[in-house]
Amino acid sequence: MKKQNVRTLSLILCMFSYLLVGAAVFDALESESESSRRRVLELKRSEMKKKYRFSEDDYREIERVVLQAEPHRAGRQWKFAGSFYFAITVITTIGYGHAAPGTDAGKVFCMFYAVLGIPLTLVMFQSLGERMNTFVRYLLHKAKQCTGVRRTEVSMENMVLVGFLSCIGTLCVGAVAFSYFEGWSFFHAYYYCFITLTTIGFFGDFVALQKTEDLQEKTPYVAFSFMYILVGLTVIGAFLNLVVLPQMRRQQCMLLSPLEPIAFTCVCVMKRREISGGHIPFILTVDGKKIKLKHPPYSPIKTPRKHVSASH
């Protein structure tokens, strides 16, 4: 028990220090550029206000209109294609926010939709990811056999390496595609793919399918984007299934008896008895060791039978 508490506490501390370090670095990298950009923009704004002689109220009105019209700039967001895109961003928890439900009914439905959709999606991606890992392991095994390597078992290191390379490969493929279709630089497209496939999903800088009327007109590109997001999340999910899930699994709520290995062994003993029909001088533990017993093992089956007949 104590070990788990220690583990949890150290993870919490790690995370907090990580946040502090991150905050400091982002501050150092962005703060200055932010304030200089802000100054430039505010200067421009006052220039324009003077030029067109806006009243304060009217300028606020213009601001409001522009900000609210922002999502509409990218075309119809709630036709079927746009809604499908939105549904993907909800259940994968990417959540760009390029479009968000405006009606209250939409918001309520969105919440219920997420409650069922997100766990379903998590389970699906892990399931598919595991299948992919198994297939890759099989391929690697065959490859090792074909290339005449002596030890043809596929180790964890092999799998992690292949997984990592597939993730990088997926990001690069996406970067190339989106830089071509959206006209971004390769670096910015790579950044977009990364932010999408880690489900962080910023809005404001790069979101695909937002060039005017893309959602309605460029159907193959739309289909490609959706496929890319889903396949990419599978590849990332497979990697997480390989590397992170076992760590999370160790924290699984344990509701089972800790004596299962013992139960396991005692049943083997029982069975062994049935097979050999005699007194066993030893029992075989599950990791292959033999232990000499002082007295024959107690068979748990007997007790409950007695117990059952007593209580029923």
Place this chain on the structure above:
Amino acid sequence: MKRQNARTLALIVSILTYLVVGAAVFEKLESRQERSHKRRLDARKHELMRKYNLSRANFEELELVVLQLKPHKAGVQWKFAGSFYFAITVITTIGYGHAAPSTDSGKVFCMFYALLGIPLTLVMFQSLGERINTFVRYLLHQAKKCLGMRRTEVSMANMVTVGFFSCMSTLCVGAAAFSHCEGWSFVHAFYYCFITLTTIGFGDYVALQKDDALQNDPRYVAFCFVYILMGLTVIGAFLNLVVLRFLTMNTEDERRDAKQRALMTVGTSRGEVARLIPVSASTSSTPVAQDSAKAKDLKGAYTEVLHFQTICSCLWYRSKEKLRGSTPTLLPQELTLSDAYLQQNMNRPHYMEPGSTGCVCSPRPCASISSITTGLHLLSPFSVFKRRSSV
């Protein structure tokens, strides 16, 4: 078809269906409002353009300035408090986008930061969630004892109920707080909390963006950070309880299949010893095909072992509870069990499936018993045992 493949295919089909259905509903709910909203905004825009005699080019210039100023409107985003807020949105994958790195070096650092931070956060939330679940189970157990209930074990249903209510109350508390501090309606604040704690993070509602709160109101800033992190812990605990076991279903099935395959092909040394393949922590499941001798009864034994494993543990609990040590049981000191094996076994869920020998007890009660209760709803295995012993 193999169970894992069938399961995966079924999941894919259900997700695609779910997406299509969702898209249709969202379209129905939002499309008309979108059109009318756009029309109204366009009308207003043209009014303003006419009033100030703006050409289209002028207005677009103005638009650009306004849009670029949007993040700055909310205050300084990249001072320490704002950067901390941003770092939280990155490693928890919420990702509002209210602020996003504009410098290229910021973007690069963001990617590396996320690469390490996201798995760290996932593991941490699951770890903390599991601790919380254990603590809650302890509290419930004590509560049941105090209330003088006969069966004081905490069932999965109890845990799920408590978990669900904690999630709901976390959302409501947040909704109340944010609706007061940010001036949103309760529904909108609830929506904000929900979207945040599920890490979707649209960014249509973002806390700490009013009146330069990040710089001026440190207490509110602290509250927001604490709320987000604690809320994610509560949700994480609930997920740890309910969803995590489903994420490893395929892996467990693979492992069990591999074991069965190995058992089929493992020979018996000296014809008597059942050599059991230890569960390996690594996911390498290439079958060990050393001997060609088929040990059918051993395989059957192994399958039954998988069954009895559950029943034995239930019975162990039962005997421990009811008989208070008057029943002699197998003492741990007599056996040596490697730590690693114990650890691995503790982490496996129990989805028992009938083996090819046709086990007597059906998998469902076995699985439900082992993974849901701590062994006290035991009428079924007892009846199974009755049948078993009569066979």
